[in-house]
Amino acid sequence: MKFIIFALIPLILSVGIIPAVPFSDAAESNQICIDKVWIENTKGKIACVTPSTADKLVQRGWGTMLSTDTSDETSETAFELPPYPDQPIINPKLLATNDYWSPPAVHKVTDGVYVAVGYDLANSIMIEGDDGIIIVDTLSTYEEAKKVIAEFRKITDKPVKAIIYTHGHLDHVHGTTAFLEEGEDVEIYAHESHLDFYINENSILGPIASIRSGYAAGAFLPDEGPDAKNLGIFPPMAPGTIAYVAPTQTFSDELEVEIAGVKLKMVFVAGESSDQIYIWLPEKEVLLIGDNIYAIVPNIYTLRGAVYRDPMNYVNALDKMIPLDAEYLVASHVKPVTGKENIKDILVSTRDAAQYIYDQTIRGMNQGYTADELSRMIQLPEELDNHPWLTKTRNDVPAHVKQIYYGNLGWFEGNPVFLNPISSDDRAHKIVEGFGGVEKTMSMTRNAIDNGEYKWAAELGSFVLVVEPNNEQAKLTQAFVLRVLSQRTEGMDERHWLLTDARILEGKITIDPAAFTQTSPEQMAELPIEKIIKFLPTKLDPQKAAGMDTILAVNYSDIDLDFTLHVRNSILAVTEGAPDNPDMTLTIDSNTHKLIVGGHLGVSDAIESGQAEFDGNVDELIEFLDLFDKLSLRAN
16 A cells, blocks of 8 residues: 655654645745835735845845835834854754765675665665565655666666565665565565554654654755755655555564575664664675664664663664674665774774763763753763764764663652643743843843854743744744754754744744644555554544443454454553453454555445444444544544
8 A cells, every 4th residue: 555745754754644735835935025124924924124134034045035115114123133153054064974875876785785875765775696686675665666676677687585674664664565566475574573663653653753753854944045954864855655564574583594595694683773673694794784873873862752762772782793793884874884894893883882871871860960961961982972983963962861861760850849840831931021021031032142152042032932922023033043053053853953943933834733643544554453453542532532431342354353442431442352241343354444444435334335244323333433533443
């Protein structure tokens, strides 16, 4: 099953999210009118600035002159944006990391091993055997996979014999169907936890992960100009068709196989994801490492959000790989590496960086320091801090330190004042009031800018925008500050997030959160039925379910599975097995259910046509199914 997505996202975007064009029609139509020096959008005139400020905005590509008639006096509310500091639009250290993947090319690692780098967010690896090929990771869309297949076909026309997923991040698994079209009876290998990870990462947390991934990946930024996305060690990921297929062969700890005459070993290690594996080709001395290494400080925390990644999983994983003494290292991002000493240095340095951050955070926690204090205290030692394979293009050490703190101790840092504090909105109002009101706070913001204290200026600006969210001077000033910070950061995710917020404040784009709340029924229908059923509790609307105590028995006639769905206490309890006294019973085969989940068939239609059997009141069944957010079982 395939479906179209519109905006995309690295590492991230969630599976099954269809962000129905999240920008307003006026996304790039905002213009600066010099006669009264307004910045306009579809809602009318929203800000008043001086002519020189308008010039600055136009020069930076953030507006278009409508008129140069300045005969009218400037509005009393006009203000002048500060001058931009003399600094590059993109931090040169971040820009330099493009070299890790650019230009797009298929690299020959050694005889029979090739890796396509730079065509998509992730790499795809081809291992050529006697009578077929093995594909490791299938990229982020069907269309990008087809492009890479065309490049691989310049090398060999042997059929695909097997596909291996190093893990379940979308950029590694969403082009699968394109590769399946190049083979017959293709086995798909992954760790046994792969499907659970995939569903949790991309469906259960799909809506929030999707929009956050969009911010972090620069999905809402233009392709050109001063605000253009720059993905550092990643090339941009193009929108396209999701073509995921679940694995057919899984394993627990290790699996040794021979495919098309190629001997290989798959080993579960976890690390950046809980289902992460590495692949070892002993006869070729090639290590396919997945995402545990790709020219960054170990990715313990990602801005888009993820479950806690234990740094010691990285350490333990790399401790298994270092003794292999690989001659060739192929990561699932960036270009391959050759040479035993070079590879050992990369593996050991990455391993030691993960351990150092973990050890010193735990040590500081035991000494009583808070997460904020430790994030400012802990930095990598010089020999690691300057290592070319430990770039900060995803996140700097302070972000990882905080993640380790909260991952081990939780959010409470020991100060009882913050056990049940006032709301962040109340705090902002009281701070602005304490500073003397909005005008005084804005004056303090301007002073902070003049002093080069841009982080403090941003914090002050955020308080003002809580108190007066439509204050256009505050919005444009805050956008200015966020741009300055975006130009300074070495982190691509941070840069994208800062610029996205800046453009929202300027009215250049609008992002509709509701566009990210619908999990695609087509994608859900690709998953095993028992996974879909167990996903339903997170979609229950408690207000609709208030006071209900109803049991629905579901029997899948073709796979001999029974489930009990019990709505009580505003939750849905799902258990395997048939209940003794259900209020309703639905008997259906799993394929018919998938048609329902995919939106191709309504439950009532399935019952009327005999595709499903139902014992109970159909209206009550429809009411029961209406308790869930848009995704699950469709009533009509």
